[in-house]
Amino acid sequence: MDATMQGALYRNRRRRQSRQILQSLTPWSTGLVVTAGQYVSSENGTAAFKATTSGTTGATAPTGQTTNDGGVIWVRADIQSLLQFLNTSPPTP
Numbered sequence: 001m002d003a004t005m006q007g008a009l010y011r012n013r014r015r016r017q018s019r020q021i022l023q024s025l026t027p028w029s030t031g032l033v034v035t036a037g038q039y040v041s042s043e044n045g046t047a048a049f050k051a052t053t054s055g056t057t058g059a060t061a062p063t064g065q066t067t068n069d070g071g072v073i074w075v076r077a078d079i080q081s082l083l084q085f086l087n088t089s090p091p092t093p
Contacts (some may be wrong), residue, residue: 048082
């Protein structure tokens with residue numbers, strides 16, 4: 001197995017793991033009560049966001065790297081923090 005094949009297998013494994021994590025997260029919605037540090041998935045389930053403040057979500061879904069939805073400030077989660085979440089925490093309720 002050469003380095004190119006190893007790299008492809010590694011990327012596929014990471015994609016599969018991030019899909020599993022996204023499916024285990026609570027989807028973002030208006031009026032959701034969250035605490036700082038809680039992860040949610042985007043409305044369409046393609047990205048994860050981490051709350052940097054506690055509160056009740058506003059009317060604008062998080063997008064981009066840093067977003068204020070009107071009630072909570074969100075930061076887009078990278079794959080490393082998602083994998084750490086998967087290995088140390090139960091899914092959010």
